[in-house]
Amino acid sequence: MKTITFIVSTVLLLLFSASLAVARPAQESRVTITGTLRLVGNEPFTRFALRTEEGKSYILEDVPREEWSQVLGKKITVKGTLEIRNLESADKTKTFTEYIILDAVLQS
Numbered sequence: 001m002k003t004i005t006f007i008v009s010t011v012l013l014l015l016f017s018a019s020l021a022v023a024r025p026a027q028e029s030r031v032t033i034t035g036t037l038r039l040v041g042n043e044p045f046t047r048f049a050l051r052t053e054e055g056k057s058y059i060l061e062d063v064p065r066e067e068w069s070q071v072l073g074k075k076i077t078v079k080g081t082l083e084i085r086n087l088e089s090a091d092k093t094k095t096f097t098e099y100i101i102l103d104a105v106l107q108s
Helices: 002-022 065-069
Strands: 027-040 047-051 057-060 075-088 095-108
Touching: 027 057, 027 095, 057 075
Parallel strands: 057 095
Antiparallel strands: 027 047, 027 075, 047 057, 075 095
């Protein structure tokens, strides 16, 4: 009986550990990116995005609207933490990659 309890406990522990590994965010790293600041989305859900010369867009999350509006449309350099999010459509037929910059700081 003790052997069966031990095996069941071990299997449950392994399954729990595997589920934690899946739930972690995709990737995060510190970056410095230069591009043109744009406003994307529709009101009231607009967000600032940095568009590079290569055509890649980075969403700037939780930045002060008044401060960043002053450099809208200008080429700027931003430092922050890059988080890559893998998104899936509701019907699971399409996948998307979203690049988010957290803790964005405008470089002078």
